[in-house]
Amino acid sequence: MKNNKISLLTVVTFFSLTSCGVNVPSEVNFTLANLGAEVNIHTETQTAYLESGDPDNYVNQHEMELSTFSNSGPASVHFSWTVSTDNNAKASKYIIAVSEDEIFDDDDWTITSKTTTAEMFNLKVAMTYYWKVTAYYGTATFESNVSSFTIKSQGPRNIEVEGVENVRDLGGWNIGDEQIYKQGLIYRSAELNGDEDGLSAPTKNGKKVLLEQLKIKSEVDLRKTLTVNNDDEVCGITSSPLGDTVQYASFPMIFGGSNIFTNASNTDSLKSFFNYLAEPTNYPIIFHCVRGTDRTGALSYVLGALCGMTYDQLLSDYLFSNFANINSSIIDERNISGTMFYPAGINKSSGDSLAEKAANYLINTVGVSLTTIQSIKSILLADK
Numbered sequence: 284m285k286n287n288k289i290s291l292l293t294v295v296t297f298f299s300l301t302s303c304g305v306n307v308p309s310e311v312n313f314t315l316a317n318l319g320a321e322v323n324i325h326t327e328t329q330t331a332y333l334e335s336g337d338p339d340n341y342v343n344q345h346e347m348e349l350s351t352f353s354n355s356g357p358a359s360v361h362f363s364w365t366v367s368t369d370n371n372a373k374a375s376k377y378i379i380a381v382s383e384d385e386i387f388d389d390d391d392w393t394i395t396s397k398t399t400t401a402e403m404f405n406l407k408v409a410m411t412y413y414w415k416v417t418a419y420y421g422t423a424t425f426e427s428n429v430s431s432f433t434i435k436s437q438g439p440r441n442i443e444v445e446g447v448e449n450v451r452d453l454g455g456w457n458i459g460d461e462q463i464y465k466q467g468l469i470y471r472s473a474e475l476n477g478d479e480d481g482l483s484a485p486t487k488n489g490k491k492v493l494l495e496q497l498k499i500k501s502e503v504d505l506r507k508t509l510t511v512n513n514d515d516e517v518c519g520i521t522s523s524p525l526g527d528t529v530q531y532a533s534f535p536m537i538f539g540g541s542n543i544f545t546n547a548s549n550t551d552s553l554k555s556f557f558n559y560l561a562e563p564t565n566y567p568i569i570f571h572c573v574r575g576t577d578r579t580g581a582l583s584y585v586l587g588a589l590c591g592m593t594y595d596q597l598l599s600d601y602l603f604s605n606f607a608n609i610n611s612s613i614i615d616e617r618n619i620s621g622t623m624f625y626p627a628g629i630n631k632s633s634g635d636s637l638a639e640k641a642a643n644y645l646i647n648t649v650g651v652s653l654t655t656i657q658s659i660k661s662i663l664l665a666d667k
Contacts, residue, residue: 305375305421308368313416313427316363321435324357324406329606333437338599339616346613355450355607356443359402360434364416364427366399374418377401381414385429392496404443405496407466408455409436439600440466442497445489448473448482449575449607451600453583454663458591462664467497468566469663471583473575473607475502476517476524482573482610484524493525493569501530503559503570505552505578511535512548516573532559536578542623543581544648556582557651561658574609581625588629588641589656590663597626 323330328348335341342349362379379401382391394401406412412434416427438456450473454466473483485493493499502523506516512535523529534552536543543549559565572578580601587597598616605613619626628648634640645651 305423306370306372307420307423308370308372308425310369311418311425312367313418313425314365315414315416315427315430317430318360318362318432320433322360322406322432323435323437324360324408325435325437325441326354326358328354329358329441329603332603332606333599338595338602342602342605342613342615349605350607350609350611350613353448353606353608355441355448355603357404357441359404359443360406360432361400361402362394362414362416363400366418372420374420376419378417378419379403379414380417381406381412383407383410383412385413387413387415405440405492406434407452408434408438408440409457410434410466438596439603441603441606442470442472442492444472444485444492446484446486447475447489447493449579449604449609450569451603453586453590456587456592456596456600458593458596461667462591463667464587464590464592465663465665468568469560469586470497470499470567470569471575471579472569472571473609474504474506474571474573475569476520490525494528497567497569499525499529499567499569501532501559501565501568503556503568504531504533505536505556505570505572505582506533507537508533508535511552512537530565534559536572538572538577538581542621542625542628543578544585544625544628544644545623550650553649554651557645557649557655557659560586560662561655563662566662574604574611575607576604576609576611576614580604580619584619585625585629585641585645586659586663588637589645590660591636591638594626594637 332341377396379394380387380391394403411431413429413431415429418425440452440455442450444450451471452466453469454464456464458464477483504517507514508517509515523531534556536549536552584597584601629640629644632640632643634643642656
């Protein structure tokens, strides 16, 4: 990963025409602010939780600060710059382009601003980004040089989706020296059609983030249905509220007082879920139950274990849901640590590592095939 080497960067661009009657300068100087060596995408409270060293204890000590309001989204990355011209011309707008490499293309993220500041959400953890600014004077444009910054290497990559609670990328955690849990492939969240019952649902801007920024191709719904469970948690939907471009898959599961993975009622849905994850063309995927805490949390936990996350990382991610408005009391380690629940089931399975134990747990408890597990890992993991 490249280090941030730029503190203040100035570039002069020359332009000699008049554009549509707009006062166009012939000389423009840009100075891009230094964002720092590491940019933190977590809020102050989230950072205190993640760096506490004991997330379960932190949650119990700060119960009144959590789970009673929505604070699950990330902090934004703030951009600022100064512009001077030879004739005091004022730009009509600025467009900031942000790229994962120094070759900017159509897939890069852009923001439009009327001022010399802007903010962006949802960047990847442990990623070095490159950014530049284009100033518009009518149809005339002037472009700055390129600066860079790096996002702090600390999971989770929590996501801001307007209207939706508890959105996180499952990838981004530091899982060892040899492999990475890839970002941008699989996301967890609360429900996406909560406008039916007054709960979580994306706004127009939220849908834009899901479709254009995260590029979601598939929605996996874990909520109960009338046809399977005689309980309509999905509010009758049979397609994704995100639109026709998103494939909708319903794998209804029950929860509450029992192990989600050993409950016989969930066997078919669990197998279908993992088989779905084994198909590369389904990605990027977002999956959810109602609040993204129990069923979603269980599947995220086991997937994380399968991909090499440690127990401490798994617990931190599981308890991070307390930052969302989950419409219930606080959740802590007791919610998942019963002797019949999935951590105990994983730990009792054979294997030299937590990842091997998780794979054997899925094979022996759920009936997932080894081929399916190998396919999932090939999709979600990459060599460093």
